[in-house]
Each structure stands twice: as C-alpha cells, then as structure tokens.
Amino acid sequence: MSLGDQLLQYLFTGITIGAIYGMVALGFNIIYSATGIINLAQGEFVMLGGMMMVYLTAIIKLPMVVSFFLSILIVTAIGAAFERAAIHPLKSPSVITLIIITVAASILFKGGAMFAWGKHTVSLSPFSGEEPISVLGATILPQTLWILGIMAATVALLILFFGFTLTGKAMRACAANRTAASLVGINVKTMVLLSFALSAGIGATAGIIITPIALMNYDRGTMLAVKGFSVAVLGGLGSNVGAVVAGFIIGIMESLGAGFISSGYKDAIALVVLLLVLFLKPSGLLGSRERAEFKKF
Amino acid sequence: MRKKGKIVVGVVVAIVIVLLLVGPLSIWRWVPVLRKPAVAYKVGAIFAVTGPAAWLGTPERNTAKMIEEEVNAAGGINGHPLEIIIEDTVGDATRTVTAAKKLITKDQVLAIVGPSRSGTTMAVIPIVEEAKVPLISCAAAEAIVVPVKSWVFKTPQKDSHAAVRIYETMKLQGISKIAIITGTTGFGDQGRKQLKKLAPELEIEIVADETYGPDDTDMTAQLTKIKASEAQAVVNWSIVPGQVIVAKNMRQLGMKIPLFQSHGFGNIKYAQTAGEAGEGIIFPCGRLLAVDTLADDHPQKEVLAKYKKEYEAKYEEDVSTFGGHAWDGLHLVIAALREVGPDREKIRDYIENTKNFVGTGGIFNFSPEDHSGLTKDAFEMLTVKNEKFVVLE
Numbered sequence: 001m002s003l004g005d006q007l008l009q010y011l012f013t014g015i016t017i018g019a020i021y022g023m024v025a026l027g028f029n030i031i032y033s034a035t036g037i038i039n040l041a042q043g044e045f046v047m048l049g050g051m052m053m054v055y056l057t058a059i060i061k062l063p064m065v066v067s068f069f070l071s072i073l074i075v076t077a078i079g080a081a082f083e084r085a086a087i088h089p090l091k092s093p094s095v096i097t098l099i100i101i102t103v104a105a106s107i108l109f110k111g112g113a114m115f116a117w118g119k120h121t122v123s124l125s126p127f128s129g130e131e132p133i134s135v136l137g138a139t140i141l142p143q144t145l146w147i148l149g150i151m152a153a154t155v156a157l158l159i160l161f162f163g164f165t166l167t168g169k170a171m172r173a174c175a176a177n178r179t180a181a182s183l184v185g186i187n188v189k190t191m192v193l194l195s196f197a198l199s200a201g202i203g204a205t206a207g208i209i210i211t212p213i214a215l216m217n218y219d220r221g222t223m224l225a226v227k228g229f230s231v232a233v234l235g236g237l238g239s240n241v242g243a244v245v246a247g248f249i250i251g252i253m254e255s256l257g258a259g260f261i262s263s264g265y266k267d268a269i270a271l272v273v274l275l276l277v278l279f280l281k282p283s284g285l286l287g288s289r290e291r292a293e294f295k296k297f
Numbered sequence: 298m299r300k301k302g303k304i305v306v307g308v309v310v311a312i313v314i315v316l317l318l319v320g321p322l323s324i325w326r327w328v329p330v331l332r333k334p335a336v337a338y339k340v341g342a343i344f345a346v347t348g349p350a351a352w353l354g355t356p357e358r359n360t361a362k363m364i365e366e367e368v369n370a371a372g373g374i375n376g377h378p379l380e381i382i383i384e385d386t387v388g389d390a391t392r393t394v395t396a397a398k399k400l401i402t403k404d405q406v407l408a409i410v411g412p413s414r415s416g417t418t419m420a421v422i423p424i425v426e427e428a429k430v431p432l433i434s435c436a437a438a439e440a441i442v443v444p445v446k447s448w449v450f451k452t453p454q455k456d457s458h459a460a461v462r463i464y465e466t467m468k469l470q471g472i473s474k475i476a477i478i479t480g481t482t483g484f485g486d487q488g489r490k491q492l493k494k495l496a497p498e499l500e501i502e503i504v505a506d507e508t509y510g511p512d513d514t515d516m517t518a519q520l521t522k523i524k525a526s527e528a529q530a531v532v533n534w535s536i537v538p539g540q541v542i543v544a545k546n547m548r549q550l551g552m553k554i555p556l557f558q559s560h561g562f563g564n565i566k567y568a569q570t571a572g573e574a575g576e577g578i579i580f581p582c583g584r585l586l587a588v589d590t591l592a593d594d595h596p597q598k599e600v601l602a603k604y605k606k607e608y609e610a611k612y613e614e615d616v617s618t619f620g621g622h623a624w625d626g627l628h629l630v631i632a633a634l635r636e637v638g639p640d641r642e643k644i645r646d647y648i649e650n651t652k653n654f655v656g657t658g659g660i661f662n663f664s665p666e667d668h669s670g671l672t673k674d675a676f677e678m679l680t681v682k683n684e685k686f687v688v689l690e
Contacts, residue, residue: 006525014518016515016517119351119352121352121568123572128356130548130572130573176401195517214538215541219348220512223512254518258518259518263507263508263509263518268511
C-alpha cells in the first residue's frame with residue numbers, strides 16, 4: 001500500500017471510530033441541554049439498544065426494520081420509566097444527587113442486561129451486507145455509511161427540535177433556569193421526563209447501528225460512555241454539531257496516531273488533544289462560554 | 298418376691314414409658330451427633346464471574362459447582378464433604394486481593410483455585426506466598442510460574458508453548474515474516490513478550506508489532522500498517538471482543554494472509570460471532586474442543602469426553618477450555634486432599650510431585666522446577682471450518 005492509500009485508510013478508520021463516539025456523545029447532550037445534569041447511565045442506554053436489537057432479531061427473529069424501531073421504543077420506555085421511578089419523586093434535587101442516581105441506574109441496567117442476555121459478546125449482521133466498499137485503494141464498510149447517515153439525520157432533527165419547536169425551546173428553558181421556566185408556565189418535570197426518554201432513544205439508536213462494527217456485550221456501555229463523554233466535553237456540552245465534530249477529531253487523531261506514531265500511544269494522543277482544547281477553551285470547541293456560565297457544570 | 302417382682306415390673310414399665318416419651322427425643326437428639334458429618338474440606342475459588350472476563354470466569358464457576366455436587370454426591374473426600382467457596386473478582390485486581398484475603402483469613406481454605414486472569418493472578422501471588430496457601434491459577438501467562446514460586450501452580454498451557462506451536466506451524470507453511478497485534482491486557486502483553494522472545498530462536502522475523510486497547514472498536518488503522526508491511530501472516534494475541542474485531546477488520550481491508558490467534562480463542566462462540574471473517578483462523582488449543590476428532594485410545598479422551606458431556610448436559614451451553622482449567626485445578630486439589638488430608642503444606646508438596654495426572658488441558662507432570670506441568674504437546678493446532686473447530690492438517 002502506498003502512503004497515500006494508507007493515509008486515506010486511516011482517515012476512514014478515524015471517521016468510523018469518530019462516528020461511533022459522536023453518536024454516543026449526542027445522548028449526553030440531550031439530558032444536559034434539558035436538565036443540566038450528566039446522565040452517567042447513557043452508555044447503558046447504548047448497550048441496551050444494541051442488546052435489545054440482537055435479542056429481537058436473533059432470538060425472537062423479527063425482521064430487521066421492525067426490531068430497529070421496536071428496540072428504540074422499548075429503550076425509550078425504559079428511559080422514561082427510569083425517570084419516573086428515580087428522578088421524578090425527588091422534591092428539590094441537587095445536580096449532584098441526580099448524577100449519583102444515574103450512576104446507580106447504570107449499575108442496575110448493566111446487571112439486568114447480564115441476567116437477561118448473559119455475558120457473551122454478540123454481533124449483529126450489518127444492515128446492508130458486509131462487502132467493504134473500495135475507494136481509491138482504501139476500504140470502508142457499508143455500515144459506517146449507515147452510521148454517518150443516521151447520525152446526520154439525528155443531528156438535523158435535534159437542531160430542528162431544539163431550535164424551532166415550542167417543546168424543544170421549553171426544554172432549553174428548563175436547563176437555563178428551572179424556576180424561571182416554571183414561572184412562565186413550563187411543566188419542568190414533564191420536560192425532564194421527555195429529555196430522559198429522548199436521550200434513551202438516541203442512545204439506543206447509537207447502540208443498534210454500532211453493534212455490527214463494534215460488537216456488544218452487557219459490559220460495553222460504560223467504556224463507550226467514557227469515550228462518548230470525553231467527546232461531548234470536547235465538542236462543548238450541549239452542542240450537537242460540536243459532538244459530531246469532536247467525535248471525528250478524536251477518532252481521526254486516534255487512527256492517525258496508531259498509524260504513524262504507535263498504536264500504544266493512540267489513546268494518549270487523543271487525550272492530550274482533549275486536555276489542550278479544554279485548557280485553551282474550557283467550554284469546549286463549539287460550546288458557548290455564556291451558556292456555560294449558567295450551568296453548574 | 299412377688300412384691301419385689303411387681304416393683305421390678307413397675308420400674309421396667311416406667312423406664313419403657315419414659316423411654317417411649319423421652320427416648321425418641323433423646324435418640325433423635327443423639328443421632329445427628331453420631332451421624333454428624335465430618336468437617337468439610339474448604340477450598341477457595343476466585344473467578345471473574347462477572348465483568349470483562351466473565352467469559353472466563355463463568356464456565357469456571359459452573360465447573361466448580363458441578364464438581365462440588367459430584368464429589369459430595371459420591372460421599373465426599375474420604376467421608377469429608379467438599380465445600381468450594383466461590384468469590385467473584387469482576388476481573389479486577391483490587392477485588393481479587395480482597396477475595397483472596399477473605400478466603401485465607403476468614404474461611405481458612407486449604408487451597409485456592411483461580412484467579413481467572415493473568416493480571417489478577419500476579420496480584421495475589423505475594424499474598425498466598427506469605428500466607429502459605431497453595432494457589433492453582435486458571436490464567437495462562439508464563440510469569441505466573443516463571444520463576445517458580447513455591448505455593449503457586451497453574452493449569453492452563455504456557456504462553457511460550459502456544460507461541461512455539463504457532464511458529465512451528467508457520468514454518469511448515471513456509472512463513473518467515475510475520476506481524477503481531479496484541480491487546481494491552483495482561484494476557485495480550487505477556488503473549489507479546491513471548492512472541493518477541495521466541496521469534497529469533499525459530500527463525501521468524503517480526504516485521505510489525507501493533508497493540509490495541511481492550512475496549513477499542515476498530516483496529517483497521519493498525520492492520521493497515523500491517524498490510525503495508527511485508528508480513529506473510531498475522532498473529533493476534535488478545536481476548537474478546539478484540540479477537541473477533543481483528544478478524545472482521547482484516548476481511549474489510551481485503552487482507553488474504555493467514556490469521557493466527559492465541560489459545561484465548563478457545564470458545565466456539567467467538568468463531569460464530571466472527572462469522573465469515575472467522576473462517577480459516579488457526580490457533581493452538583487444548584484437545585477439549587476437538588474431542589470428537591480425537592483417537593479413542595488417546596489418554597485424555599475419557600476425561601475430556603466425560604467433562605464435555607456432563608457440562609453440556611448440566612448447563613446447556615458449549616464447553617470451553619477455560620472451565621477445563623478449573624476442572625484440572627480442582628481435581629488436583631481433590632486428589633491431594635484424598636491422599637494427604639487437610640494440611641496446606643502437604644497439599645502443596647503432593648501437587649508439586651504429581652506425575653501423569655490426566656486433565657483436560659493435557660497430561661500434567663509437576664516438579665519442583667516446573668509448576669505448570671505441561672509440555673508443548675498439550676496443544677493441538679485447530680482451525681475454523683464452517684464455524685466449527687477442527688484439527689489443522
């Protein structure tokens with residue numbers, strides 16, 4: 001392989017990895033945008049989505065399309081139920097209490113998935129075949145294109161939702177100031193419920209589309225969440241476009257680092273970039289400083 | 298006399314009545330004491346039942362439970378019931394250390410089987426050495442028994458033997474330049490060391506040396522580098538999901554060179570998960586997975602067939618070599634207990650001098666210089682054909 005071919009392959013690899021990270025990061029943003037908290041169970045929603053999809057297609061043997069939407073629906077319901085059971089009953093929760101609750105939930109979901117589906121790593125057949133597409137000597141899997149497409153659609157819908165619908169604007173208002181939002185007649189608790197449901201749904205979507213590439217088991221959510229969270233922070237918490245851009249940056253840095261320097265240092269390279277950016281611009285690449293000042297995080 | 302006789306009769310009747318009333322109670326009270334089971338022999342088992350290495354720990358736990366039931370159903374060890382106390386490490390070194398301390402000080406176990414992982418085993422070695430408790434690890438890394446530690450043994454085949462078998466197979470196929478790609482786990486790292494150490498001896502040249510993290514989702518970057526090198530074959534040394542993703546990524550990049558895996562590939566589920574990308578993978582493995590293709594007069598055949606049949610009947614899942622490592626460890630301890638009784642030091646001595654012990658991993662011959670007890674012949678080279686393991690021809 002010539003150097004040019006290699007470079008292109010590294011870019012493709014970086015885009016694949018970056019798309020996975022970006023997709024996970026999007027889920028963090030929703031709940032953060034609406035409530036100002038970090039949902040540390042976000043990785044588990046991703047895992048639940050992937051595992052549910054494998055369960056529905058491989059065990060129940062439902063068609064792919066049906067299982068896709070059914071999985072998202074079920075995980076969305078789980079997200080909503082979690083909010084009703086654990087977040088809703090609290091009278092005046094502090095941010096830190098809420099975050100700790102999400103940690104507990106993540107352990108619970110992980111344990112539940114372990115008992116329900118066992119501990120084996122599972123795989124899902126790709127949506128449209130496994131034959132790699134060859135572009136100028138480098139290859140990319142069709143599944144990566146699915147991830148990119150679904151991610152683009154998700155981001156577009158989120159931008160429309162938060163920018164142009166009343167509900168979306170109301171959710172943003174809640175995040176900015178709960179008291180003020182409720183004074184102008186927004187039902188804050190409903191918005192919080194909605195944000196959990198939405199982010200569970202997005203997490204599940206991420207889980208489903210990455211499983212054919214990254215495989216899935218009950219334990220994988222936490223690790224995906226760590227990378228996804230770093231990406232969300234790098235992009236600027238709350239910024240969906242930022243999450244996507246940051247995902248690609250981290251992914252491409254990792255893959256170029258592995259290719260040209262050493263695979264042993266690739267995580268270090270990506271993390272150094274993250275630290276540098278946060279050092280120079282604490283609100284993240286596309287996060288607004290003004291907005292960051294409102295938040296407790 | 299008649300009066301006396303009446304008194305005697307009366308006393309006898311009274312005793313009988315008392316016995317009838319109280320007797321049964323007192324007899325019932327005495328029976329358990331008379332039949333009181335002999336003191337149980339406690340053996341500790343530390344496995345990664347949950348967590349990232351659950352695929353190792355779960356079959357080990359299942360095997361331990363199966364053996365405990367079996368031994369106790371057959372009347373225990375010399376009349377003493379066997380009690381296996383299983384602790385879950387979650388694959389984490391700190392928890393493993395805590396579990397080992399608990400087993401040694403609180404439960405006062407006679408020996409410990411496990412831990413499942415190389416890293417966690419290394420973490421408990423100082424503890425068992427100090428407490429003088431025999432430990433039979435179910436982890437593969439060479440460093441566990443090299444240099445020899447007086448209280449530490451292991452049942453899986455050695456990494457170096459796996460590396461030697463891989464290199465020998467390569468030479469038969471005329472391969473001399475290879476690439477290695479390893480996970481940055483304890484197992485992957487130890488494998489990398491062995492591969493690098495043994496390559497010159499067997500006239501193999503390593504032209505690319507790549508690594509990846511245990512949670513990485515894509516290895517095409519490392520494999521692109523390998524593809525651009527002169528490598529004629531790739532050796533991947535890691536645990537799931539890495540071993541499956543590497544196979545899939547190689548297929549994506551259109552790499553036609555053969556993929557060799559470590560003995561960590563010994564579970565048919567991995568081959569099935571890899572699907573088409575898994576076909577043709579070559580790896581060294583204990584004979585358990587190829588027992589059906591083993592000659593009837595092979596000394597291991599009986600043990601392997603029995604374990605496979607019982608395990609698969611009881612747990613309704615495919616047997617894996619990892620549970621076999623626990624089988625070997627526990628049966629070594631049971632054999633020692635049967636011969637020398639509950640004495641930690643004597644158990645250690647007995648295991649160290651065990652010869653021709655037929656286990657699932659091979660035929661063990663321990664000695665004071667060798668606490669692994671297996672030779673490289675314990676490995677058979679297997680390959681994946683139609684999602685099944687078959688002996689490589």
